[in-house]
Amino acid sequence: MLPTESKKALSFKRYIEDGDLVIVYERHDVMKPVKVTKDGVLQNRFGFYRHSDWIGKPLGTKVLSNKGKFVYLLAPTPELWTLVLSHRTQILYIADISFVVMYLEVVPGCVVLESGTGSGSLSTSLARAVAPTGHVYSFDFHEQRAVCAREDFEKTGISSLVTVEVRDIQGQGFPEKLSGLADSVFLDLPQPWLAVPSAAKMLKEDGVLCSFSPCIEQVQRTCEVLRSDFIEIRTFEVLLRTYEVKEMKVETGAMIGESHDEEANGGQRPSKRKHISNDDKHISNDDGYAVSQDNSSSPTSVVMARPCSEARGHTGYLTFARLQCLS
Amino acid sequence: MEKNKDQAVIMSENNNNNKAQDPNPRFASEGCSVLLDVNDGDRLVFARLSGGAVLKIGNKNYSLKPLIGAPFGSLFQVETGEDGSFLSRILPVKKESSSNNVIDDARDNRELIDNNEAQNLTGEEIEAMRREGAKGDEIIEALIANSKTFDQKFQLSQEKYKLKKQKKYAPKLLLRRPFARRFLRVDALSLLLTMANVTAYSDVLVVDMVGGLVTGAVAERLGGTGYVCNTYKGNSPPSVEMVRMFNFTDKVIERIVQSSINELSSAKTVSPEENNHQEGVHPSTSDMVEGTPVTAEARVVVDDVVLESKIVKAPKAGAKASKEAIEMWKENGFSSLIMAAQDQDPWALAKDVLPLLSYSAPFAIYHQYLQPLATCMHNLQQGKMAINLQITEPWLREYQVLPSRTHPHMQMSSFGGYVLSGIRISTT
Secondary structure (H helix, E strand, O other): OOOOOOOOOOOOOOEOOOOOEEEEEEEOOEEEEEEOOOOOEEEEOOEEEEHHHHOOOEOOEEEEOOOOOEEEEEOOOHHHHHHHOOOOOOOOOHHHHHHHHHHOOOOOOOEEEEEOOOOOHHHHHHHHHHOOOOEEEEEEOOHHHHHHHHHHHHHOOOOOOEEEEEOOHHHHOOOHHHOOOEEEEEEOOOOHHHOHHHHHHHEEEEEEEEEEEOOHHHHHHHHHHHOOOEEEEEEEEEEEEEEEEEEEEEOOOOOOOHHHHHHHHOOOOHHHOOOOOOOOOOEEOOOOOEEOOOOOOOOEEEEEEEEOOOOOOOOOEEEEEEEOOOO | OHHHHHHHHHHHHHHHHHHHHOOOOOEOOOOOEEEEEEOOOOEEEEEEOOOOOEEEEOOEEEEOHHHOOOEOOOEEEEEEEOOEEEEEEEOOOOOOOOOOOOOOOOOOOOOOOOOOOOEOOOHHHHHHHHHOOOOHHHHHHHHHHOEOOHHHOOHHHHHHHHHHHHHHHOOEEEEEOOOOOOOOOHHHHHHHHHHOOOOOOOEEEEEEOOOOHHHHHHHHHHOOOOEEEEEEOOOOOOOOHHHHHHOOOHHHHOOEEEEEHHHHHOOOOOOHHHHHHHHHHOOOOOOOOOHHHHHHHHOOOOOOOOOOOOOOOOOOOOEEOOHHHHHHHHHHOEOEEEEEOOOOOHHHHHHHHHHHEOOOOEEEEEEOOHHHHHHHHHHHHHOOOEEEEEEEEEEEEEEEOOOOOOEEOOOOOOOOOEEEEEEEOOOO
């Protein structure tokens, strides 16, 4: 998944090889990871695809099924991986992941501790951020999940950057041998305050800790415990709002929503019509409707955007803190 | 885990060895850029730690010399001595955590009258105390003792009062590593870096018109490998002033280069000098802001810092990309793209810049206005140039978490811009 000195992940010249992991893209919400094999076949609603047709083609190209329908073959990235991985637990998504990686100041060469591993969504992005000289030590108390995570990291080619260990961090704390070596620590635990003292021992001075908790009561308890050894304790919420874009054909001289206005106000509202320049036919009036006025008789089309009606309302609170400098 | 423990120790030693040649990044060295946090986030000031640098707190100037050589994260307080007031390093006191979340206090403010008559001590008396060398905490104790209304206050109000007085009479200064987040909100910037899959050994193409903030952030994540190439229309590269604030080592700075869109796109590789000569004849048709005004806007506001001695110059970033690099990019394409060009039409830039990316390369385009991005997205869809297209608006809210006082902050940033992301695909 990650480029190395000798092997580039992406390039016009990078051809798909036997054994590669690719992301098969049908639509933005229909994607799956596939390991390419010489005799492999992918079946979906479009028919079937022979992997042998894929080998030798560059990533980012279209491939056809026996019925002539196409899908795209994409290079795996941590973002695409987060969307296609199998969920053994609730995972972190791009909004939280990107904020955490930046606020924890993870850069190449860093040593990061993480608990729990969960489904490895964040771990994959952490591995990307510490590559090539850093390391991620990830802990989970569930043996089966640790095994699955290790398998995933093998699949995505990041197992040299991530070490998974089965350990109950709440009960036992982090291993002594990592004391003072961590640049950052990430906690996604039901009772993170139990792990805070141990995390403080692991961190270098001025190192950053992050705790992710869905409930505010967890956050409050964690902050109380953080106040002993940490400073700059800050709690955030990050969310993403997506927009949908549509092209609408508009008839000559008509204002979109004009009928609405007339009903509501019993007449035309000339103040809403804005003056247009010759080369710009797409304007917004006060209501945010895109308006088109055209002296010719042909209909024009207008591109409009509005927020999607479905949105994620909450994932968790992110609490960050810096280890105090006591020396 | 044994093997890994050794690995971790070796890695840590290696890092320390490498840093022996470069200044240890955990300590503020002479000439480096720092962020000064006055009174727990009340005021943030960027500064350069030169010998003569000074910071104004209240109505006095304090030399920043004591900060040189101190570790990032160390705390300073104003102390009064024989020679006057100066900044002195203090070790933080371990705070006792109050175990109960519920405050059992029946006092309220129904009888407190706000008429400025509560405090018995006058300004002159306080000054006199200061001149006699009274410590900040002593002054605060005196103020509390001389306040007629203090005992009537609700417990949390008392704490608020004490905190307010501390900020005035015993101001604290926290030495922090600088972060350059003036034009892009931090969550928007982090989103760009993630969506563009920035990682070591990648070749990231950047259209940075936010003073070098994006370029610097990308370079930080490249860690001295790969390249971040800042590209632009016409022949005037925009300023990347802000890169100085990251305190990069030379190894990282070498990776920050620039090259015009023409140079990167032309069928045969002209040497950068030839190209400039050619382009000089044709005036730039874009309405891009010229180099100088961008510098003025992007210049870090060095608030209240009087620099008496010469500024120690950091090595310059943004050298012209070499012919070899340009050849390599033409052959392989860039591995991703980030655009942050707020006054430009995104489609106008994207249509020229997207073809420079490898197939399956992700891109993230930041803009402050929705409509131009919507049009850009539509055009990319029509032209079948990209898939997985999405317009996203990042939302960020901070919380105050205190016993019995947990709620979102009163102030909030309502707007973080919009990001159009997608993956470039082959049109054949």
